[in-house]
């Protein structure tokens with residue numbers, strides 16, 4: 001009996017990819033083992049985040065990085081660092097900070113995750129009109145409109161990294177930097193390709209948020225905030241427990257800008273973003289695996305898994321492996337896609353897959369190799385039964 005069943009919960013085989021509502025993905029045994037080991041020991045969390053900083057800096061090229069409880073937490077912390085900088089007074093006052101609290105965002109990039117900025121205390125200033133229907137054609141936002149919105153109250157620019165995001169990150173960063181304002185990028189799901197670990201920073205982002213529980217394969221409640229050392233260091237002290245005697249605390253060299261702090265903040269706005277030692281170790285283990293495996297090897301592993309499902313004798317006529325995106329997907333256009341998905345979900349074992357454009361879609365990202373045969377068998381049974 002699984003631990004889920006012991007508590008009366010039905011396990012689900014997740015062919016949707018690393019979605020939060022299904023618990024993300026399955027961790028590699030090496031990652032899980034590292035977390036178990038971390039759970040049997042304690043350490044100074046500042047030392048552990050300094051170690052995380054070294055790994056993240058090596059993998060991303062960033063000056064600094066920390067592990068948070070997710071990409072959403074990383075966006076919140078990133079906003080908090082833009083708002084407070086290295087001023088412990090402002091840190092302690094968040095989210096009710098006075099002055100310089102505006103974050104500029106392109107209206108078409110607004111999304112339900114961006115409330116993390118507001119939670120930190122930011123006021124969002126929208127620019128551009130993503131005009132889709134009025135007739136003159138498609139308008140969105142131009143770089144000059146961002147420049148126009150930047151003023152003495154601006155704490156940062158927020159950017160949602162997606163293929164279709166406009167204006168380009170490079171042009172936004174160029175303008176923001178000219179006006180002395182940092183750019184915070186939500187790149188939660190922009191991996192793979194693993195090149196994005198470096199490319200988004202290289203394009204000019206000052207801070208980048210990645211999800212640890214998506215394709216990196218780390219614990220579901222983990223994320224990365226990386227970028228400029230002063231901003232990442234500010235984020236770190238707004239998350240850590242700093243109930244230490246004055247004079248007993250010392251900034252490690254990984255977070256050297258903290259040496260300038262005139263005092264320590266206490267249980268900052270980022271307290272709810274904290275990652276445990278188990279999550280930090282799990283994330284670092286997964287991140288090293290992700291960076292080492294490389295895109296082509298990962299793609300081959302995923303494609304093999306999908307082939308096993310497609311070829312296992314299941315009568316998936318018309319099923320094909322789509323290779324257009326960063327993740328290969330098994331797509332099966334069938335008039336009964338919705339019905340089959342519902343039957344898979346309610347069957348035993350329960351299998352969750354998506355229906356996209358009338359096709360049943362299977363993502364390999366959150367599957368264990370042994371799940372392939374189970375999915376193939378269930379698809380065969382369903383086809384025979386209908």
Ligand SMILES: *Cc1c(COP(=O)(O)O)cnc(C)c1O
Pocket residue numbers: 020069070071072073113186187188189210211212213222223
């Ligand atoms: C998944 C996602 C998030 C949230 O990531 P978590 O690690 O679950 O907090 C934020 N922003 C975007 C664009 C996402 O896709």
